[in-house]
Amino acid sequence: MSGWKERLLVLSLLVVAMAYVESAVVVYLRQVYGISDLLRDVPAQPDWPPPIELGREIATLAMLFAAGWMAGRTGAARWGLFMYAWGLWDILYYVWLRVFIGWPASLGDWDLLFLIPLPWWGPVWAPMLAAALMMAVGVEMARRSEAGWLIRLDRWSIAVGGLGALLALYTVMAPALHALPGGWEAIGRARPQEFLWWLYLLGWGLVAFAGWRIARGRPPHLSL
Incomplete structure (x- = not known):
């Protein structure tokens, strides 16, 4: 666990800077x-967004993956x-974005969340809730793994988490x-008329259950 807090702090600082850059790019777009x-106002023509924009989204995830990979000391971490x-x-x-342009005005504002493989639409609170879960599960999984706990996927967690992810993705x-x-x-012309919040929360809850089940792992003395 040597340097755990320092590595987490450096990773967090990098993410702060990456979020700044991403937000600035969106302001320009x-x-x-x-x-x-x-x-x-989002363009509806089939050639929007250009492949470069799709590549930027993939590149952002690749950088986040590389940063997490370098910060961890075990595979699970x-x-x-x-x-x-x-x-x-x-x-x-x-x-x-709130600092730069005063948006979102509320957590209920609609946002175009992602473009791969199809456009994702949802109120701002939805991705923020998912992001908070990712942070909690991810840091706990990393902390326990580096402390020697066994982190392992099991069929029950995969099934429950997979179902929850499908429900959330559908919404x-x-x-x-x-x-x-x-x-x-x-x-490209399709726009949301309503958000099935109850279905999203059901999916989120299933993913949370599965994620926490995996993240808590097993103590070292039970890993054999």
Whole structure:
């Protein structure tokens, strides 16, 4: 556990800076495309966003993964710190946007959350709740793993967590999924009319149960 707090602090500082950069890029994109209201102003043409923007999202996740991997000392700790970094980055992304442009005005504001493989739509509180869970589960998994606890996936956790993830993903991808038969142009025009918050919270709860079950691991003397 030598240097655990120092490594977590350095990782957190890196994530603060990455969130700043991500938020700044989004501010520029909003200015370029004239976006003030996401539901109304996001371009609907099938060639938006360009491949470069999709690549930026992938590159961001790759950097977060690399940072978590370098900060951890065991396999489970590396994955856990990647989850922690991703969650913290997501929360700070909204914090920086609030500082820069005063958005979101509330946690209920709609946001275009992600673009891979289809657009994700949801109120700001939804990704922030998911991010908080990732941080809690990730840091606990990393801490226990580096203390010698055995972190292992089990079938029950995989099944429960997988079901929860599918439910949560459906709620944020529902507009795009319903528009899928109409092709990419219909997907680009699709906008959410309501958010199935109860279904999202059910999915979140299942993922939380599975994640915490995995993160708590087993004590060293029971790992044989």
